[in-house]
Structures are given as C-alpha cells and as structure tokens.
Amino acid sequence: MAFTPAEWPRKLRSQEWYGGTSRDSIYHRGWLKNQGHPHDLFDGRPVIGILNTWSDLTPCNGHLRDLAEKVKAGVWEAGGFPLEVPVFSASENTFRPTAMMYRNLAAMAVEEVMRAQPIDGAVLLVGCDKTTPSLMMGAASTDIPSIVVTGGPMLNGWFRGERVGSGTALWQMSEDIKAGKMSQEDFLEAEQAMSRSSGTCNTMGTASTMASMAEAMGMALSGNAAIPGVDARRRVMAQMTGRRIVQMVKDDLKPSDIMTRAAFENAIRTNGAIGGSTNAVVHLMALAGRVEVDLTLDDWDRLGRDVATIVNLMPSGKYLMEEFFYAGGLPVVLKRLGEAGLLNKEALTVSGGEIWDEVKDAVNWNEDVIRPAEKALTSSGGIAVLKGNLAPKGAVLKPSAASPHLMQHRGRAVVFEDIDDYKAKINDDGLDIDETCVMVLKNCGPRGYPGMSEVGNMGLPPKVLKRGITDMVRISDARMSGTAYGTVVLHTSPEAAVGGPLAIVRDGDMIEIDVDARRIHLDLTDEEIAARLADWQPPEAPPKQGGYTRLYHDNVEGADTGADFGFLKGCRGREVPRDSH
Structure with a gap:
C-alpha cells in the first residue's frame, strides 16, 4: 500500500536534505533532478537506499543488479523513492590476504554512507560471505530501518552423476589429487561443474549460513535464505522486500528492535540445527557488539549444545541448498525448533510480527533433507x-x-x-x-x-x-x-x-x-x-604496512569477541550531520 506524505507520522531524515526552499535544499534536490526525477518525489516520501554489494569481482553477487531492479519496483509500489547505492563488496574469491580483513572496513563504509546521505530506510542487498555481516553491522551502528535480502545460492553442481558442492568438492578433490585418487585432468573437468549458475555457494557454507542467520534473527522476510539465485521466486522476494521497507520506515521499525538477545539466541540454535559455518561465531559476536547485546562464546556452547543437526547438507551431509529450498527451507527448521521449545517465539521480525507466526504452518516436503530429530546427523550439533x-x-x-x-x-x-x-x-x-x-x-x-x-x-x-x-x-x-x-x-x-x-x-x-x-x-x-x-x-x-592494514x-x-574494532562497538545513531553548504 502506498502512502501520501500527509500520512507519515514524523519528519523523515531525507527532508533535512530535500525539504523546503532554502539554498541548501535546492542544492541537494536540484542536482539529483538531473537524473530526471519529478519534483513531487521530494515531497516527503521516504527515500530508500538500496545498498548493493554487486561487483564483477564478487561472483556470488554478480546478479544483484537485476535483483536491485525488483527491489526498486517494490519500493515504488509502496510509495517510496528508491535510490541504488553501491557499497564496499568484499569478495571471498578475490580479496587478499583475506576478505575477512575487509569486513570491518566494509561495515565502516556502510555506516558512514547510511548516516551521511539522505536515507530513511535501507535494503541490504548481500550474498557473498562478508557482505551480509558487514552490511548488518553498519546498519546496526546507525539504527536506520533496514532489511536484508540475499542473492540466494547457486543451483546444484553435478559431475559424473554426483552432486558437486561448491567449496566442499574443491577441498575433497584437492585431497584426492594428493592421495593419487584423482587426475589433474579430471579436476579441471570438475571445475566446470562446481559453479554453474549465479548465486552463492550451494553448500551450507558461510554465505548460506549468514543468510539463514539473518532470517533466524528476523532481519529478512521469512523464506529468504534458501531460494536459489536464479529462481523466479528470488526476484519476487526482492520485490516484496522493497514493499516492506517502506512500511518499516513508517513504523520506525529499527535494527535495535529486531536484533535483541532473543534474536541472537534463535540464530545460535538455528546454526546448530542447520550445521552452519563456524564463521557465524565471529560475525554474530561482532554484530552483538554493535547492538550492545552481551553475547559470549559460552552462550554459543550453552545454547547450541543440545540442538540436533537436522539439515542434511554438505559439508555435514549429502544434499545442497537447492534441495533445502524444495524441502521447505529455513521456516521448517525454525518450526522444529519451536516445537522443541528451542525458539523464542515472540521475537520480532521485519514483518512487524512475531517469528512463530511466520513459521508455525511450514511444511517439510522431504524428511531426508530436513530430518526428524531421531534421525539427526548428530544429536549434539551447534558449535x-x-x-x-x-x-x-x-x-x-x-x-x-x-x-x-x-x-x-x-x-x-x-x-x-x-x-x-x-x-x-x-x-x-x-x-x-x-x-x-x-x-x-x-x-x-x-x-x-x-x-x-x-x-x-x-x-x-x-x-x-x-x-x-x-x-x-x-x-x-x-x-x-x-x-x-x-x-x-x-x-x-x-x-x-x-x-x-x-x-x-x-x-x-x-x-x-x-x-x-x-x-x-x-x-x-x-x-x-x-x-x-x-x-x-x-x-x-x-x-x-600502512593505510587500512595498519x-x-x-x-x-x-x-572470541568477534574480531571487530573496539571503537566501532555500540550504536552511534542516525543523527543527520551538519550541512556544509
């Protein structure tokens, strides 16, 4: 549903730039009009920043420009003014010495982009491993209404009749070469099968884990985590996310309202149930520091210790994200946790409702992919x-x-x-x-x-x-x-x-x-x-050593505390910086 400016309950941040007839307002507004935007777009409707981590050098996010167009469509439909903003994209595939070193830099950049520009709400368009936590960290530090939409996993890889999981197969086959079980020629042939569509790793690697963490914490719409990157339903999810962020701005539904202690507990238990990446530990610990939730490694052990790993995906099991989606995806896992008394059911989500209402009617369509507890991969999962x-x-x-x-x-x-x-x-x-x-x-x-x-x-x-x-x-x-x-x-x-x-x-x-x-x-x-x-x-x-490395x-x-910078902990808020013109 679209809203007229008169219906908005408060003055929007963007009006500090675009509202009124002063010289400064005309300066900000007039320049943006060179893109062909009509004057009535600046009349008080919410400006939604689509923070896009697309890059040709971030293969997992290579299709996000297309998804951004669907997000824009949803924002327009709901009466918002969408503006796409490219942000720092730390690629796992190309960054040296490691993308992890640049997670904090990306989070710093995102925080400053959000605070320094006329953004009332943000859609965090992410995929590759570090892009999800870095954008969530930046959003947490400004506390501007924000919602995550991920690019989704690749389709299954297949090689000589066997599933090939991106990453997992690489480690397996490289060991087979050293053991003399596989030839270099076969390895090069298998390379073509590992990444056969747009999207992130199709195993339960860090990208899919962090997509699941965002959904389990309530920062993404229900069902977001597992939809394949090239499935039409991924584009629908992007458009629905664009619609939803406009209402979140009207309601002033903030990251601090959603990323509560209860949300982190749900995420930790979910990580155990899906057999998620150990990288989730450092990312969620850093994120907790941004929203000032007292989270420790002992919490990870205590909360995850009795959670059975029920998702049968590589590297722990045999299937891939495509099957996980067809089986019902993360809502089924969250429902199982709720039925076992392991879910904070009242935790708020970006939908504006409680997480249990989002998942209580989920159906499991394949009990070999999402197993019952008595057939779990391990009865004591977690970290x-x-x-x-x-x-x-x-x-x-x-x-x-x-x-x-x-x-x-x-x-x-x-x-x-x-x-x-x-x-x-x-x-x-x-x-x-x-x-x-x-x-x-x-x-x-x-x-x-x-x-x-x-x-x-x-x-x-x-x-x-x-x-x-x-x-x-x-x-x-x-x-x-x-x-x-x-x-x-x-x-x-x-x-x-x-x-x-x-x-x-x-x-x-x-x-x-x-x-x-x-x-x-x-x-x-x-x-x-x-x-x-x-x-x-x-x-x-x-x-x-110099610059950012220093x-x-x-x-x-x-x-043990998330490998963040101490001076970045806590929320610095969304206060509008002074105008220099």
Missing part, C-alpha cells in the same frame, strides 16, 4: 567451545563436520609457525607425522595473518592421505571455510601473535582434546608454560 590452558578464552569446533573417533584424542604436536612454514613442509615425505599427531598452525589469527584467513582446515600431508586417512586433529588461531569439514579446532584465543599459549607450542608437545568435556589441554605444567611465554617474542609486523593490525580485537 562446541573448547577451553583450557591452550585456549584460555576459547576455541571452536563444528561437531557435525568432525570425525566421531577424533572427538576425544591425545597426540603429538607437529607445529607450523605460520602458513608459509606449513606450505614449505606439508608435502615433504620426510615430515615426522602420522594420523595420531595433532597439526598446529600459529600466527593466522586476526592480527597474525593479518585478517584471520580460512587456512585452519590444513590439508593433510600426502604421506598420510595415501594411506587412506582422511582426517586428523588440527588446531589453529585461523578460521575455516564454511564449506570445509574435519576435526578442526579454530579461533584459538588469545591468538599466537598477541602471546596466547598457542605461540609457545613446540614439536613433540602432547595435546589433548575432549569435545564432550569441552576441554583442550597442552600437556605442560603451568610453570613451563609461563617460562616459555616469558621467553616469547612477538612476530614482526608485516612489511610495508589500522586493522593495531585495532582488531580477538576472535
């Missing part, structure tokens, strides 16, 4: 948070992607001082390592890499792979791709580069993990650990 003398502030592991026989393990450490050391040693048949060992990678955390790259799922040494071994315990302060798998302990905090105990682990030290007991232990006395730490010297800062290195906080 396991391990603590001990090796990780005083915690480390995380994804049980649904780990090997059951390694969930309690004690082994000899084989240490790699950094990623270059790992690459130099791992293919050497003379490396003293077998499947009982624990691979340890240092200096790959937020400050150490810098940027906390997705290198935590270290490929196994060929000498082990050739013996048919497919998993070993791996520990690092790095992250792991959401499409990856294995018994991988990640985000070890404090990280090695700031003097965490990981920094002083040596070859031959014995390390124990016990996932059920949530324990990670370096078999040294407190006195020996203290002595080694006293002798430890911090690594040198990366050479030629800002990041000097200000990034630990993974």
Whole structure:
C-alpha cells in the first residue's frame, strides 16, 4: 500500500536534505533532478537506499543488479523513492590476504554512507560471505530501518552423476589429487561443474549460513535464505522486500528492535540445527557488539549444545541448498525448533510480527533433507567451545563436520609457525607425522595473518592421505571455510601473535582434546608454560604496512569477541550531520 506524505507520522531524515526552499535544499534536490526525477518525489516520501554489494569481482553477487531492479519496483509500489547505492563488496574469491580483513572496513563504509546521505530506510542487498555481516553491522551502528535480502545460492553442481558442492568438492578433490585418487585432468573437468549458475555457494557454507542467520534473527522476510539465485521466486522476494521497507520506515521499525538477545539466541540454535559455518561465531559476536547485546562464546556452547543437526547438507551431509529450498527451507527448521521449545517465539521480525507466526504452518516436503530429530546427523550439533590452558578464552569446533573417533584424542604436536612454514613442509615425505599427531598452525589469527584467513582446515600431508586417512586433529588461531569439514579446532584465543599459549607450542608437545568435556589441554605444567611465554617474542609486523592494514593490525580485537574494532562497538545513531553548504 502506498502512502501520501500527509500520512507519515514524523519528519523523515531525507527532508533535512530535500525539504523546503532554502539554498541548501535546492542544492541537494536540484542536482539529483538531473537524473530526471519529478519534483513531487521530494515531497516527503521516504527515500530508500538500496545498498548493493554487486561487483564483477564478487561472483556470488554478480546478479544483484537485476535483483536491485525488483527491489526498486517494490519500493515504488509502496510509495517510496528508491535510490541504488553501491557499497564496499568484499569478495571471498578475490580479496587478499583475506576478505575477512575487509569486513570491518566494509561495515565502516556502510555506516558512514547510511548516516551521511539522505536515507530513511535501507535494503541490504548481500550474498557473498562478508557482505551480509558487514552490511548488518553498519546498519546496526546507525539504527536506520533496514532489511536484508540475499542473492540466494547457486543451483546444484553435478559431475559424473554426483552432486558437486561448491567449496566442499574443491577441498575433497584437492585431497584426492594428493592421495593419487584423482587426475589433474579430471579436476579441471570438475571445475566446470562446481559453479554453474549465479548465486552463492550451494553448500551450507558461510554465505548460506549468514543468510539463514539473518532470517533466524528476523532481519529478512521469512523464506529468504534458501531460494536459489536464479529462481523466479528470488526476484519476487526482492520485490516484496522493497514493499516492506517502506512500511518499516513508517513504523520506525529499527535494527535495535529486531536484533535483541532473543534474536541472537534463535540464530545460535538455528546454526546448530542447520550445521552452519563456524564463521557465524565471529560475525554474530561482532554484530552483538554493535547492538550492545552481551553475547559470549559460552552462550554459543550453552545454547547450541543440545540442538540436533537436522539439515542434511554438505559439508555435514549429502544434499545442497537447492534441495533445502524444495524441502521447505529455513521456516521448517525454525518450526522444529519451536516445537522443541528451542525458539523464542515472540521475537520480532521485519514483518512487524512475531517469528512463530511466520513459521508455525511450514511444511517439510522431504524428511531426508530436513530430518526428524531421531534421525539427526548428530544429536549434539551447534558449535562446541573448547577451553583450557591452550585456549584460555576459547576455541571452536563444528561437531557435525568432525570425525566421531577424533572427538576425544591425545597426540603429538607437529607445529607450523605460520602458513608459509606449513606450505614449505606439508608435502615433504620426510615430515615426522602420522594420523595420531595433532597439526598446529600459529600466527593466522586476526592480527597474525593479518585478517584471520580460512587456512585452519590444513590439508593433510600426502604421506598420510595415501594411506587412506582422511582426517586428523588440527588446531589453529585461523578460521575455516564454511564449506570445509574435519576435526578442526579454530579461533584459538588469545591468538599466537598477541602471546596466547598457542605461540609457545613446540614439536613433540602432547595435546589433548575432549569435545564432550569441552576441554583442550597442552600437556605442560603451568610453570613451563609461563617460562616459555616469558621467553616469547612477538612476530614482526608485516612489511610495508600502512593505510587500512595498519589500522586493522593495531585495532582488531580477538576472535572470541568477534574480531571487530573496539571503537566501532555500540550504536552511534542516525543523527543527520551538519550541512556544509
């Protein structure tokens, strides 16, 4: 339903730019009219910024220009004035040293774009891994009415009659080559099958996880997360989102109204049920800091521990996002959580209603894709948070992607001082390592890499792979791709580069993990650990460091609190900056 300006309950932000007949108003309004906009568009109707992370260098978001047109159509229909705004797009596929280093920069840029320009409401048009959290963080920091619409996953990949999951197949096949099970020619042929349509990763990787987190938190319309990127229903979702944001502006329905403690709890439990990415931990922790919700790693463990992983998708299971959508998508999962007493049913969503009303009538059309609890992939999903003398502030592991026989393990450490050391040693048949060992990678955390790259799922040494071994315990302060798998302990905090105990682990030290007991232990006395730490010297800062890299290195906080910048925490609001004209 469209609204006339007289119906709006308050003066809109955009009127600080466009309202009235002063010289400044004419300056702002007149220049925009060179695009052919009629005068009555500036009469008090809401200006909706479509914050678009489209980029030719962000393949997952390559179709967002088309979706933006559908969002615009919805905004026009509801009586708003849509203006598309390109914003920082951190591509997982191309950014070096890692897209994660630029998540905070993107969030800063989005926040300033929203505050500094005549925007009354925002549609966050996202897809690739870091674009979803960065735009949500920026929106949280301004508290301008905002709604998420994602680009959706790619269609299924197929290779020689088998499903090929983007990312997951890459890790599997690269290991098969090292093990001598696959030829390079076959690998290159399979490449063509991995990404056969527009959209994000079709596994339950970080992109699909964060789309699910946005929906579970109520920041996206119900059903948004799983619609394939090329499905006509994705375009319908975009148009309906455009319609909805106009009403949200009228109601002044803000991110702080939606992203409450209850919403974060729903998201954490949802992450367990879908077998979501460990990357969700650092993103939601950072987002919680922006809306000043007191969220800790202990909350992740407590809330997710008894949640069964019921979504049978790669990398934990066998299906892909296309089947998840056909089975009913995230509403079915949320309904299951609600029936089990694991959903805050009254949590508010961008629809203006409660989340339970959105999902209570959802139907599961395929119980092999979204399984009943008694047939879950694992009865205790979620994110396991391990603590001990090796990780005083915690480390995380994804049980649904780990090997059951390694969930309690004690082994000899084989240490790699950094990623270059790992690459130099791992293919050497003379490396003293077998499947009982624990691979340890240092200096790959937020400050150490810098940027906390997705290198935590270290490929196994060929000498082990050739013996048919497919998993070993791996520990690092790095992250792991959401499409990856294995018994991988990640985000070890404090990280090695700031003097965490990981920094002083040596070859031959014995390390124990016990996932059920949530324990990670370096078999040294407190006195020996203290002595080694006293002798430890911090690594040198990366050479030629300046600009944003220096800002990041000097200000990034630990993974245990989301790897955000301390000075960006909290909401700085939407107050209109002073005019300089």
